[in-house]
């Protein structure tokens with residue numbers, strides 16, 4: 345099994361390739377002797393690439409993200425971010441959750457400023473940046489609204505602005521728009537693409553939706569459950585910027601079919 | 611923000627039901643007067659013994675006499691109010707302090723919880739004579755009794771609130787590199803604020819009960835003393851008048867807590883949330899560069 349997984353991984357065995365920002369070798373996470381949430385995953389993620397993570401519920405997608413974020417410790421194997429082994433949360437890595445996790449006692453802009461506050465003192469430049477980010481995610485005129493006054497989609501945009509405010513260059517998004525309706529999700533996905541392109545971030549994006557995973561990504565990591573395994577890394581060859589119409593093309597659909605058959609085999 | 615609007619605010623859900631404000635007030639007043647009239651007549655025609663249940667007019671007369679002419683009631687009221695408020699402040703401070711320590715430190719939590727539970731299942735009012743034996747006469751024992759019986763709701767609510775933090779929000783803070791102190795002040799404490807306030811609302815009425823019971827057991831001043839004095843003299847109208855004053859006092863304390871809740875937990879009160887939102891927009895006008 346391990347042999348198959350490692351030869352599927354995009355080349356590069358060197359750990360000091362400056363273009364590789366996240367690198368894992370035989371990474372294992374077991375919560376106890378029975379639950380192996382992630383079993384010997386090996387992969388390299390290139391600077392500036394957008395990588396989607398698909399797989400059924402419980403296959404260890406969130407676990408992988410939390411490992412990279414330094415929120416939980418690995419059980420075995422190697423994991424490094426920007427050439428350094430992960431030992432805890434880092435300012436280079438930002439994470440966004442399925443739920444907005446906004447602080448309801450803070451206005452939108454105060455929520456966006458949270459990362460700055462945690463790191464030290466807040467300057468007027470930080471405040472201007474927060475306002476700009478809210479405008480970037482389409483929340484002009486809602487800067488001073490409280491979370492309870494915003495819709496679910498708007499709350500998730502605030503969370504995205506907060507993620508960008510961290511200044512992190514590696515963005516981990518765990519089904520960020522999963523709880524939203526399809527229209528809103530599609531629109532936010534397009535905006536997300538535009539924004540991460542703007543800030544030249546490296547993105548790891550978790551989703552349940554195969555088309556969404558392919559549409560957004562340069563590479564799709566396909567995971568299978570029990571135990572959580574990285575079954576295959578699929579390259580997505582389509583040019584950027586991409587249009588929604590891409591999803592109707594035969595090439596796109598054959599890629600969807602490929603991913604589905606990897607998932608279906610389990 | 612005035613007391614009146616805040617008082618209304620907490621009842622807006624009920625108030626929106628139907629009819630104009632004047633109409634609703636009229637219905638309430640009419641119902642109240644109706645009940646009073648029935649009571650008055652029942653007492654007047656001796657359906658009930660006026661010695662047990664005095665007539666509303668007699669109670670009102672005793673109340674007016676007490677408040678306007680006798681004057682000493684203010685002194686007793688002040689004593690009881692002071693005991694209740696001091697007991698509330700001390701009991702809440704201890705309750706919240708212990709809860710914060712227990713919330714932050716798991717082993718401390720394990721060590722104190724059996725004692726806290728023991729204290730909770732004990733009818734703490736039964737400790738009152740002991741406390742009086744320890745602390746003697748005067749206001750101190752009443753304050754101590756109030757503190758003792760009121761500390762539990764703030765304690766358990768604070769602890770629950772602190773521990774009941776959304777796991778994702780906690781991870782979000784950690785992913786930002788937040789320190790424990792930052793997580794406490796920026797996440798746990800504000801998150802617990804609504805339920806802490808609910809605990810304090812309960813505590814204030816318990817502290818008042820503690821003060822009165824302390825006065826029943828042994829005291830020379832306070833509303834409890836006044837109450838006993840009138841009851842033993844079978845001056846029931848005056849006893850009921852004392853009760854009315856205590857009710858009014860309890861209500862004022864309750865309104866104060868509602869006001870504090872509205873102030874501190876602004877994000878759960880729409881009107882104040884909107885006001886703050888507007889105020890912040892104004893304060894940020896320079897940075898935001900418009901409006």
Ligand SMILES: Nc1ncnc2c1ncn2[C@@H]1O[C@H](COP(=O)(O)OP(=O)(O)OP(=O)(O)O)[C@@H](O)[C@H]1O
Nearest residue numbers: 375379380381400401402403404405406407408572
């Ligand atoms: N803290 C934990 N303790 C024990 N087991 C855990 C813990 N967190 C996750 N697991 C287990 O690890 C496995 C993978 O969980 P994970 O949350 O990574 O799945 P996922 O792919 O993100 O699923 P979903 O798509 O439903 O979010 C599951 O079997 C889960 O029960």
Ligand SMILES: [Mg+2]
Nearest residue numbers: 405406407518
């Ligand atoms: Mg998950």
